[in-house]
Amino acid sequence: MHVWRDLGEVPSGFGPSAVTVGNFDGVHRGHLAVLSRTVEAARRQNLKAVAITFAPHPLAVLHPDRAPQPLSTPAHRLELLADTGLDAVLMLPFTAELAEWSPRRFVQEVMVDALHAREVVVGSDTRFGRRNAGDIDTLRELGADLHFTVDEVADLKGPDTGEGARRWSSTLVREQIVAGDVAAAADVLGRPHRVTGVVVHGDHRGRELGFPTANLTTDAIGAVPTDGVYAGWLVRPGETGEPGACSKHDTGERLPAAISVGTNPTFDGEQRRVEAYVLGRDDLDLYGERIAVEFVERLRPTLRFDGIEALIKQMNDDVARCREVLGVNTPA
Missing domain, CATH: 2.40.30.30 (Riboflavin kinase-like)
Known part of the structure; x- marks a missing residue:
């Protein structure tokens, strides 16, 4: 699996590709559903499967006082991503400048110009661009203009414990860990x-x-x-x-x-x-x-x-x- 730590490291002419984007902190089973769909799309269409992620966590730059404890080291995250069958990971340095990019600029310069995306696979809760203004509808609008399709992966949830089933997320895993329920966290992560x-x-x-x-x-x-x-x-x-x-x-x-x-x-x-x-x-x-x-x-x-x-x-x-x-x- 290729690992690029800056947009400029992506080889000229790379792609075309199936792309997903997210923090992927912990690479839990919800993430794996999106990642596996990305790889499947790439194999079906003879594309390259690529995940775009960030280091450090955006909140560590924008609101350090609210930044969550990470669930994995960057190296661990890359190894877990490699296990999914991805062809490449673009780990963008998250900076205050990048945070000001509009949703359209991010999609145009990263997904289209650099990775030549033909399909973008994301979860229902995806957010991107300045002030998280971009969402699944934004992607669909941009896809129609920039010639890529969008595949939305529905949320995965655990069993209903009487208060409604919780969506598998990094936030849920952190709550379980803080409560000491590491067995429940392992169930969402798919590993300890x-x-x-x-x-x-x-x-x-x-x-x-x-x-x-x-x-x-x-x-x-x-x-x-x-x-x-x-x-x-x-x-x-x-x-x-x-x-x-x-x-x-x-x-x-x-x-x-x-x-x-x-x-x-x-x-x-x-x-x-x-x-x-x-x-x-x-x-x-x-x-x-x-x-x-x-x-x-x-x-x-x-x-x-x-x-x-x-x-x-x-x-x-x-x-x-x-x-x-x-x-x-x-x-x-």
Whole structure:
């Protein structure tokens, strides 16, 4: 898959193409419906399948105070996009200047002039151009003028939980993660949610207690779930130095782990941390390594214990529960 990080990198004469556009943060199952339709359209018409996306998230430029926590790193997002069968991704730098482009200018210069779009595939909620003035009707009007067709993909929704079925979206995934319901988030994503960062030194209390943990930097990328203990995986980097998006990319290790999110109240901690203990391993040296932790299921909230013995007993129980959730055998 070709990756272009600026409009000027698109080769002259590229296309014709089937194009989609969006932030694709997390590349969840709703996104996959649009992306797969784009690839299908391209294959059917002998076109190139292209996704247009942005970095950073537009709100990080326009309203930094309202910018959401990202669900994936740019590298992870590109790997997930590559898995869909796209021929190319144009990851445009989102700037204040780009934000002022009219819907027509964006379509003309990016979709038509650069990518030679013959079909544009988008979800019902698509918005683009200055102040998000462009929508599906705008695309249809421009398509009639600029000679491309528009394929609208209906929203995908989860089961009705009694309050109406929710549309699958990045916003829904963030809400589920913040609530600690990482299993529900995984259902929308189609895989466990992950947080990626560099391993740094902590207080080393875990090692003293027999459960050495890998502590992530506070600037780790990925929405952090609510405080608690989780069953999950620690993913080490492959050949590219970035933990892979899924098994086909993971040339490094994927290890079962108990993950703690919180301030460690038993020791009066103040800094909120994400740390992971790889089950049954005390021989790993991960300091300085860029890893990802994947959240499978929340086991319990963060608790304050009266003493070390009570804490160690609970940690042993947590490890046993992690093995059960992850389907990992207990060592003989």
